[in-house]
Amino acid sequence: MNRISFVLFFCVNILIAQQTEYVDFKKVESVLLFNQMKVDSTVFNSYEVKFDILKQTDSIYLDAIDMKFLNVSLDKAAVNFKNDGKKLIVYNTFESNKTYTLNFLFFASPKKAMYFIDWDYEDGNKQIWTQGQGKYTSNWLPSIDDMNDKIEFDLSVVAPKGYQVISNGKMVSKRETPTYNLWQFDMQNPMSSYLVALVIGKYKKTVKHSKSGIPLEMYYYPKDHSKFEPTYRYTKQIFDFLEEEIGVPYPWQNYKQVPVKDFLYAGMENTSATIFADSFVIDSIAFVDKNYVNVNAHELAHQWFGDLVTETSGTHHWLQEGFATYYALLAERDIFGEDYYYWRLYEYAQELLEQDKAGGSTSLLNPKSSSTTFYKKGAWVLHLLREEVGDEAFKKGVKQYLKNHKFENVETKDFISEVEKTSGVDLNDFVNKWIESPSLNYEDMEGFFYLTSTSYKGFLQLDCSVSKAACFEFIKSTDNTYLKSEVIRRLKGDLPKDIFANSDIMVRQAVAQSLTEIPTELKSNYESLLNDASYLTIETALFNLWKNFPLEREKYFNKTKDIQGFNDKNVRLLWLTLALITEDYESENKQVFLNELTSYTSPKYGFELRQNAFFYLDQIQACEEACKENLKQATTHHNWRFKKFAKTLLEKENK
Ligand SMILES: [Zn+2]
Known part of the structure; x- marks a missing residue:
């Protein structure tokens, strides 16, 4: 590096830290072209951005990764610019208190943040979708990586006919040509760049309206018509709540x-x-074990906590994730009741305790904290704060906080000071203990349960390894489904003789999981679990019955042969695997079973199903040529967890 470029590099660095002091980007209008549902390097998108200069400066920039630019103009006149592969830097004598308009054409070929799904298959479910947070929108759209500049983004999109386009704001017009449609979206308020989104795909939609009149557009794949109701169940209730x-x-x-x-x-x-992940698109039976309610409420809560008010930096990340987790829990309490609410809080506390024992507790204000801390400790802190100041002051404080900082960026003190005002309580000690200190204070969390609930008091005093009788008695006496199920799991199969007298579906699931060795006198009771409306229960019961009663395997196979399970086909894959290793079961169909199991490793399926199929094939050492080919393909997948899984397995297979 020579000296001149060193100086330049230094200047650019100064700009990075301080651009929000010089420039306020106001509004972006961009037209994006997706002519063939594929990347076409000849297609340039148009872009216009208006900005105010706050302090005189000789350059401004937009973050723009690996893009090409044409026709760059400032207030309609050609202008000096530089494209360094990460930024578009525009040089001019920018005067303070003036508004400028920058126009250009750009071409992007994003390696991340925008994903092209099923591109290579003729019969694939072709989609384009984006993910800004953690990936940077500037990979596909020139924008500002810094969360502290909020901009009104109005996108227009040209997409082939037959495809639905979804973006931020209101779709104000759709112009049609014989082959393409132009979709125009309008936002009325600004947002941080990481929240800009685009989805193109084949969808149907149903629209309901909230009590306040907001249109709630719910999209689904045409084939999933029957899954619409269970998937979006309670959406309007959550929104209104x-x-x-x-x-x-x-x-x-x-x-x-x-x-x-x-x-x-x-x-x-x-x-x-x-x-959201289409693994949450579910049928009524799957709803019992794996529904979209929590994620639905969590993401909706973010529309206020994260989108309307946005953290200034990672230090205050709990203002987004802690709030979304807490408000999702409140919405779920409105649906599933008080017992559910406390059980989830208890589970969160256990997860935090585990992390604490492993030395992983950190301050809530440490930007390197784990998700467990940001989400679950964050939710606990809000729960405890509400206990401390009371419902009314808490709700008023939250309301003032949102009103006073709307469309702005926020820090923890902005929230705390509002609650101090509405409650008249000095929260210094509370903030020190729960927000700043890295200590978990688990005893106080457990103490909360002692104070609020007699069932929890009894539950927390139980130790099934010391007194089985006390645990049996607790199961009999409590009507709290969650605690009853937990005690049944802790008894590890050593259950009261009349355990099947319980008819609750979640309690029966706990029995299925707890009782891995099935006494003959409970056999017919246990077999009845195969009729339960829960894919998790059926999967567990099928495996345990197959293992415990080898002579009756054919009966269990025949009973469950038509059940698929969740979207990852949990029941079907187990069935195929067990059928393959059960020598005397339909030996003439072994190849058919293996072909079916192998087919689920293909990239045309979702990665959860593929991962399950790879796992089972590996377990029974049946990952053959087609499976290995698909495994190799999986090592290039955009989901890093799946990619890592595939890499590890491929190494093992190749040994
Ligand atoms: Zn979140």
Whole structure:
């Protein structure tokens, strides 16, 4: 590096830290072209951004990774610019208190943040979707990586006919040509760049309206018509509940939810357009074990906590994740009741305790904290704060906090000071103990249960290895399904003789899991678990019955041969695997079974199903050529967990 470039590099670095002091980007209008549902390097997208200069400066920049630019102009005149592969830097004598308009054409070929799904298969479920948080929107759209500059983004998209386009804000027009449609979206308020989103795919939608009149657009694949109701069950109730509970009207024009294939997380709260993993698109039976309710409520809560008010930096990440986790729990309490609420809090406390024992407790304000800390300790802190100051002051404080900082960036003190004002309580000690200190204070959390609930008091005093009788008595006496199930699991199969007198589906699931060695006198009771409306129960029961009663395997196979299970086909894959290793069961069909199991490793399926299929094939040492080929393909997948799984397994297979 020579000296001149060193100086330049230094200047750019200064700009990175301080651009928000010089420039305020106001509004972006961009037209994006997806002519063939494939990357076409000849297609340039148009872009216009308006910005105010706050302090005189000789350059401004947009983050833009590996892009090409054409026709760059400032207020309609050609202008000097530099594209360094990470930024588009525009040089000019920018005067303070003036507004400028920058226009250009750009071409992007994103390696991340925008994903092209099923591109290579003729019959694939072709989709494009984006993920800004943690990946940077600037991989596909020139924008500002810094969360502290909020911009109104109005996207327009040209997509082939037959495809639905979903983006932030309200779709204000759709112009049709014989082959393409132009979709125009309008936002009325600004957001941080990481919340800009785009989905293109084949969808149907149903629209309901909230009590306050906000359109709730719920998208689904045409084939999933029958899964629509269980997937989106309680959506309107959750929306109405949160709007009422938070006390501030939903801040955007509408609310859209879109499932996508092979998503990176459970869900992402893009402004007015939540994207979620299509593994949550479920039928009524799956609803029992794996529903979308928690993720639905969590991402919706973010529309206020994260999107309307946004952290200034990772130090205050709990203002987003802790709040979303806490408000999701409140929404779930409204649906599933008080017992559910306390059980989840108890589970969160156990997870935090585990982390604590492993030396992983950190301050809530440590930007390197784990998700467990940000999400679960964050939720606990809000729960305890509400206990401390009372419902009314807490709710008023939250409301003031949102109102005073809407469309801005926030820090922890902004929230705490509002609650101090509405409650009149000095929260210094509370903040020190629960927010700043790395100590978990588990005893106080457990103490909370002693104070609020007699069932928890009894439960927390139980030790089944010391007194089985006390545990039996607790199972009999409590009507708390969650605690009863937990005690049954802790008894590890050593259960009261009349355990099957319980008819609750979750309690029966706990029995299925607890009783891995089935006494003959409980055999017919245990067999009845195969009739339960729970894919998890059926999977567990099928395996345990197959293991315990080898002479009756054919009966169990015949009873469960038509059950698929969750989207990852948990029941079907177990069935195929067991059928393959049961020598005297349909020996003429072994190849058919193996072919079916192997087919699920293909990239046309979601990665959860593929991972399950690879796992079982590896277990029975039947990952043959086609399986290995698919495994090799999986090592290039965009989901890093699946990719890592595939790499490890491939190494093992090749040994
Ligand atoms: Zn979240």
